[in-house]
Amino acid sequence: MKLYKKAGNTLQILSFPSEDVEKGSYLLIEDLKAGRSMIVQVVDIQFANVPGVMEEFLRELSAEDRVEGEDFDPLDISSHILYVQDTRLLVCKIHGTLENGFLRFDGSWLPSRTHSRVRRLPVKRLVEMVGVGRRLPIQVGETMDGSRLTIDASSLDGKLNIITGKKGTGKSHFSKLLVLGLIDHGATVVVLDLNGEYVNLGFARDGSRNRYHKVIKVLKPRENFKVALSQIDLSIIMRILIHSLGLPETSAREFRRIWRFLEEKRRLTLHDLGEAIKNWNCNVHVRDALYSRYYALLRSELFTDNLAEAVFLERILGGMKRGGAIIIDLSDTSPSDRKIIVEYVLGKIQKALAQWRVRAVFLFAEEAHLYLRETYWDDIITRMRHFGLFTTFITNQPNTIKESIYRQADNIFLFNFVNEHDLEAISRASRADAETVISIVRDLPPHHCLILGEAVKDFPIVVKVRPMDIQTMGHTRLFFEDNIPKVHESPIKVHEAS
Amino acid sequence: MLLIGQLNYATTLKYNFPNIAVASALKELQIPQRFTELSLASMRSAEGRFLQIQPEEVPTPIIEGNNWREEPIPVKISSVSAHLTPLKPIPDETPIIAVDVSSVRLGDTDVGVLCAVRGAIVWSTKRRYGYLRIGPFPFHITEENIREVINLLRFYRFVPSESSSLRLEDVQVRLCNLVERWLQMSVCSSSYGSVILWDGSLTAGTVDNPLTVLRGILEEARNRLNTVLAFSKVTSIRVLGRRITDLVLKYPPPCLFRLDGPPPSTSLRLLGNVYIARLAGGFSAFRLDVDKGVQEEEGIRALQRLLGNDVLYQGYPETLRLAHILSTFTASEVIGIQRFVAQRYDLRIVVRPSVRKTLFGPFGTRFED
Numbered sequence: 128m129k130l131y132k133k134a135g136n137t138l139q140i141l142s143f144p145s146e147d148v149e150k151g152s153y154l155l156i157e158d159l160k161a162g163r164s165m166i167v168q169v170v171d172i173q174f175a176n177v178p179g180v181m182e183e184f185l186r187e188l189s190a191e192d193r194v195e196g197e198d199f200d201p202l203d204i205s206s207h208i209l210y211v212q213d214t215r216l217l218v219c220k221i222h223g224t225l226e227n228g229f230l231r232f233d234g235s236w237l238p239s240r241t242h243s244r245v246r247r248l249p250v251k252r253l254v255e256m257v258g259v260g261r262r263l264p265i266q267v268g269e270t271m272d273g274s275r276l277t278i279d280a281s282s283l284d285g286k287l288n289i290i291t292g293k294k295g296t297g298k299s300h301f302s303k304l305l306v307l308g309l310i311d312h313g314a315t316v317v318v319l320d321l322n323g324e325y326v327n328l329g330f331a332r333d334g335s336r337n338r339y340h341k342v343i344k345v346l347k348p349r350e351n352f353k354v355a356l357s358q359i360d361l362s363i364i365m366r367i368l369i370h371s372l373g374l375p376e377t378s379a380r381e382f383r384r385i386w387r388f389l390e391e392k393r394r395l396t397l398h399d400l401g402e403a404i405k406n407w408n409c410n411v412h413v414r415d416a417l418y419s420r421y422y423a424l425l426r427s428e429l430f431t432d433n434l435a436e437a438v439f440l441e442r443i444l445g446g447m448k449r450g451g452a453i454i455i456d457l458s459d460t461s462p463s464d465r466k467i468i469v470e471y472v473l474g475k476i477q478k479a480l481a482q483w484r485v486r487a488v489f490l491f492a493e494e495a496h497l498y499l500r501e502t503y504w505d506d507i508i509t510r511m512r513h514f515g516l517f518t519t520f521i522t523n524q525p526n527t528i529k530e531s532i533y534r535q536a537d538n539i540f541l542f543n544f545v546n547e548h549d550l551e552a553i554s555r556a557s558r559a560d561a562e563t564v565i566s567i568v569r570d571l572p573p574h575h576c577l578i579l580g581e582a583v584k585d586f587p588i589v590v591k592v593r594p595m596d597i598q599t600m601g602h603t604r605l606f607f608e609d610n611i612p613k614v615h616e617s618p619i620k621v622h623e624a625s
Numbered sequence: 626m627l628l629i630g631q632l633n634y635a636t637t638l639k640y641n642f643p644n645i646a647v648a649s650a651l652k653e654l655q656i657p658q659r660f661t662e663l664s665l666a667s668m669r670s671a672e673g674r675f676l677q678i679q680p681e682e683v684p685t686p687i688i689e690g691n692n693w694r695e696e697p698i699p700v701k702i703s704s705v706s707a708h709l710t711p712l713k714p715i716p717d718e719t720p721i722i723a724v725d726v727s728s729v730r731l732g733d734t735d736v737g738v739l740c741a742v743r744g745a746i747v748w749s750t751k752r753r754y755g756y757l758r759i760g761p762f763p764f765h766i767t768e769e770n771i772r773e774v775i776n777l778l779r780f781y782r783f784v785p786s787e788s789s790s791l792r793l794e795d796v797q798v799r800l801c802n803l804v805e806r807w808l809q810m811s812v813c814s815s816s817y818g819s820v821i822l823w824d825g826s827l828t829a830g831t832v833d834n835p836l837t838v839l840r841g842i843l844e845e846a847r848n849r850l851n852t853v854l855a856f857s858k859v860t861s862i863r864v865l866g867r868r869i870t871d872l873v874l875k876y877p878p879p880c881l882f883r884l885d886g887p888p889p890s891t892s893l894r895l896l897g898n899v900y901i902a903r904l905a906g907g908f909s910a911f912r913l914d915v916d917k918g919v920q921e922e923e924g925i926r927a928l929q930r931l932l933g934n935d936v937l938y939q940g941y942p943e944t945l946r947l948a949h950i951l952s953t954f955t956a957s958e959v960i961g962i963q964r965f966v967a968q969r970y971d972l973r974i975v976v977r978p979s980v981r982k983t984l985f986g987p988f989g990t991r992f993e994d
Contacts, residue, residue, distance in 0.1 A: 179956025186950050194747070194947060196756030201661060204761050207968070208961030 130156055130214070133237060136560070138167050140217040140245055141175055147269055147274045148172070148217060151567050151577070151589035153248040154226075158238035158362055163226045165175035165238050166248060168587060175214040199443060220563050222586055230256060232585075250588055257584040262460045263603060265308030267578075268593040269299070278582040280312040283489065287508050287535055288519040288579060289528060291553060297574040299324050301592050302491055302521045306452055309489050310342060315444060316452040317476060319469060321493040322456035327598035335513040337597060342451035344443055348460055348468050349428040355437040356395040356430060363384050363474035370500045373421050373467035378416040379410050386416075396432040397425065406458040420607060427464040427625035429471065441476040457498070465498040473503070480514040487515035495520050498529035508535055508549020538580035543571040559587050654980035660804070664762040670740050671734055676972040678732040678963060710906070710925060711911055712893040717935035721749040723822040724808045727950035728801035731963055733972075740797040740961050744808045749944045755801055758951050759808070761958075763966055778803060804883035808836055813846035816818050820927050820934075821846060822945040823855040827897030829915035836894055842917050843896060852927035853916045855897060856945060860912035863944030870910040870977070873888040878940065879904045879932055881913070881925065898924060904932060905940040 128146055132139040136320045138156075142148055148169055156165040174180075198205060215408065221233045254260065260277030270276050279339050281306070291297045291307075303325060306316050318325050325349075329340035347354035356364075360381065368374040368382060387401045387521035389395050424430055433435055443453060455472055457465050479485050490507075492499065499507075507518050520528055525550060533539075534553040541564065544550050550569065554561035559579045574592050579585075642929075726744040733739065743760035766774060774796055812821055829839040846853050864870060873882050884902040897914030898921060915924035936943040954962075967974050 177957045177960065179958065179960075182955040183957050186955070194754040194756055196747075196951075197756075198758045200758075200760065202664075202761075202763070202965070204763070204962055204965045207965040208958050210959050211961040211964055258668065 128154070128247060130240045130243050136222060137562075138165075138219040138417070140219055142215045142217050144213040144215065145210075145542045146193060146247075148215075148247060150570055151271060151587070153250060153253050153586070154217070154219060154245055155248040156238045156243050156245050158243045160239060160242045161236075163224055163238070165218065165224050165236070166222045166230075166253070168222055168563065169217045169219050170357040170563045171218040172346060173216045174218040175290060176623060177212055177214055180212055185578065207522075209557075212364075214528065216339070218244045218562075218566075220560060225256075227568055235391070241603075250276070252586070252599065253586060256397070257586055259260040259583050259586075259588075262305065262524075263312045265305065266593060267304060267591040268306075268576075270591075272588055276317045276588060278578065282580075282582040283517065283519070283538065285517055286518070286537035287512070287532070288540070288580075289527045289536045289556075290521045290540040290542075291528075291544075292520060292523065293544050293546070293549070293587075294523050295573065296541055296542035297576070297592055298521055299493070300521065300574070300595075301542075301576055302330060302493075302513060302519065304592065304595060304598065305519065306489075306491060307339060307595070307597070310450040310452055313448075313450040315447045315450065315485050315487065316488050316489045316491060318452060318454045318491040319457060319472070319474065319493060319495070319498070319573075320434075320454050321457050321465075321497065323456050324493075325452075325454045326456055326512070328452065328454065330598045331596050332598060334598070339452075339597075342447065342449070343454065345449065345454040345456055346438060347456040351436050352468075353429060353433075353436050353617075354440075354471065355399060355432065356400065356435050357434075358437060358439065358529075359471070359613055360474070360478065362480075363471060366469045367424075368420050371463065371470050372420045374420050377410075378413045378420075380422050381407065381413050384419055397430055398432065423463065424467070427467050429464070430470060431497070440472065440481045441482075441484050444476070444488065447485070462497065463572065466500070469498045476516060477511065477514060480511075485515075487517060490516055490518045491521065491537050493521045494527075495522070496524070502540075503520060504529060504532060506559070508532060528552075530555050536580065538578070539580065541568050541571070541577040543573065544568050559585075563587055638723060659777055659780070661762065663773060666773070667765045667767075667770050667928075668739070668763055668966065670767055670770055670968065671739060672970045672973055674736070674972055676732045676734055676739060676963065676967065676974045678974055678976055685840065696751040708883040708885075709876060710881040710883065712881055712925070712932060713881070714931050714933035715926065717931040718751055719821065719934050720811050720816065720819040721929040721931060721935045721942065722816055722819050723747045723942065723944040723948040724812055725945065725952045726801055726805035726808065726826045727747045727952040727954055727963075728797050729959055730797055731763065731959065733965065734765065734767075734972075735770070737765055738793050738797065739763065739765050739966065740800070740948045741954070742797075742800050742804050743952050744804045745948045745955065746808060746812060747944050747948040751933070752936065754944065754947060756947065756951055760803075760804075761954070761962055763962060764796070764800060766793055768793070771796065774800070774811055797879065802834065805964075806842060810842045810845060813842050814849065815852055816849065816851055819852075820931050821851050822931075822942055823853060824858075824945060824947075824949060825851070825855055826857050826899075826912065827855050827895065827916065828893055829896050830893045836896075839896055844920055847916065847918050852919055852924060852925060853897075854924075854931065855914040856902075856941065857912040857914070858941075860901075870912075873901050873903050873910050874908065875904060878906055881928065902928070903940060904928075905937045907939045909940040911940065916969045928944040 128150075129141045130138065131141045140154065148154070150172055151171055152169045154167050156167060156171065158164065165562050223230050225255055244602060249272045250270035251272060254276065258278045263280035264277035265280050266275060266277045268276060290298050290302050306318060306325070306328065309316050327343045329337060329343040331337045350363055364386065365383065369379055372380065385400070385407055386395075387597065389399055389403055401421055404414060404421055407414065439617065440453075455468065457558050458466065460468065476488050476490070480488065507516065520532070522528060525544070533553070536556060537557045539553070541553060541597065546554065550565045554564050556564060556579060564577070564579070567587070569578060575589055577589050665970065675896055686980050724744070724746055727744065728740055728742040731739040731741055740765045741761040743758065743762070745756060745758045747754060747756045771793065809821075809823060827839065827843070828834065829836040843853055860870060869882075870883070873880070882901050884901065886898045894919070895914070901912040902911050902913040913928070915927070921928070931942060938946060963974060966972050
């Protein structure tokens, strides 16, 4: 390999076909005379603009269809010619320089073109140099060199993370891997599980209980997740009514009075709430508005007057001192019920954090745009972060996450995208330059993830996510699943046209 | 005495030609061993040296085989139309065989010149094309080994026996011509009843084209009932002050114009009848030399067979066009050959600064030779 050009923070390196370099690989450019080295990452591989290649191919094209022939080349020079024609141009981004064993994040120094030696830098050595995943390791998978990659659980602590990629690329699997990794290090995790994909985290592939089974609590609204009104603070119920059920301010004022009245009388039950609204001395329109919200709360079946079946979320959170996860199964819930549940859960978490019942909570939110109100996004990444709520958003629609959130994200875990709009959305991430992100993500195979940010010390690394012995896959109901006779799957053979 | 290089090289290719008549004739084609040995031995003298190549913005000179300089032919003609012969294609499956050779200068070492030569034979039978490409053969010509080159050329009668001087700069052209004449001889002596196309003219008597060599090849061709037609892409022949190729464009193709005139000079010999051939529509007419040894009618019939059995693109035979395309070196091939010699003979490549560029800046863009 040979250093060819530099423009901005982009280097171009010439490479021959026999040199094994892939998109995402790291290279070390060692200037032996200067005693310094530069670390660059390959973000694109192009054909070098070898003079005369066009003429060569035109010659082949004009001959290949109708001319058969052979070359008598006793010195085998043709192989060298073909080799030159396949010369590649590696487009690389500068990530830092090494001098006397110290890493500096500056690209102002330029190595010599003539004296420098370019060689591949194994990711294993890179992560050792920069100290990725040393303290609280979460093993995420294998790098392109085949070495194991671990990230540090503390790099997710106090951070905002985004996991995104198109459908079926392995986002949820990776998210589960992080959830279990955090539990291993004693963290408390809450998952807003939109499709019921996380409910079997406590089970191995063969259906047996795994070591996480005891610390994973799955809560399914209407079934094992009901709450009593007496458990709820006025602030939380008001948030539900205003933000989830759209209660106007005038009606909200009346509701506050009703709630305080019932609280004083120690009669905070669904029945008494209904009666109070019915008999409350207020405008008929306000009464109608309160009634409609009251029935919405009833229909959600989240609330109960039976304290024996009520779930005390703060207690569960408080009981997970050695690590655990609460999975809120939002599958089979209507959009409005989903919003009620999320408002309740977030309110309770906030309260538990404020009261130091729990030190911090790692919140994993799948497709949050479907249940998170507009004002919550900024609230989560600014205010609630200081209370100890650290969020990971998981989505296959990257444009549903606001640009400001991408800019503030500390870690981004990217899976494959090919759609230009999606690529444009994720390129807003400030932890890496747009060219790196778009170029690498476009070619990521399934279950391969480009990690950006704090977790990899800002050295973007491609990793093949490791499999886990858990029931990870969300089960999609299929129409043809049982109707098609099973056939032995074999590679598809393509018959050439005669 | 030359030593055979330590490198292994493949034995001569025996190509399985598609047409039985052509195949049986040409498949015994042999590369002269001395030529390959000379290539290998000369390259050994380049080991460990610096190879100065042309700067990338200056194209490397590529020389086609038979690099002759056209001598002025005094044409006396009062009416072009009087010499016009309309042509009628004869589609009789006559094999058409074309030969072309190119050489390229790869650069200079401190003691010599590095060049490479490659040839191509293309044949057409029933409008199906086949080719055999020979080379490239790299040569490192120095003052020390030039004697070996002269001996080789003398062996093939490309240098008069009394001559002992040859400039380094001329060797590339001579080697190129040597390969071209050798391929022409091989084709002429191994095919039968074919139309054989050459690139250039049938002018002999120059240093590059000894009369005896050319005469011998043409005689060999005639003995095997082949007819040699030589096409020149560019000609400066003028009639009544106008370029002859422009003058004939108003006549409907395919047609032929005979040019008569006295021998051009004392040293040069025209071994062919010279024509201007307008074989197809478009704006192209070419000088055509037809072997003088065959009867004129037979020569014209050979041209009609060419019309009937080959595709003509802009009036130029496709077989010859392919031979040219296949033998010419592209820039990437030049880089590939430079890489080969650099690796195998431990040559270190340096770019030679352009004196013209240094002196004249953007105005110094012409070839330097």
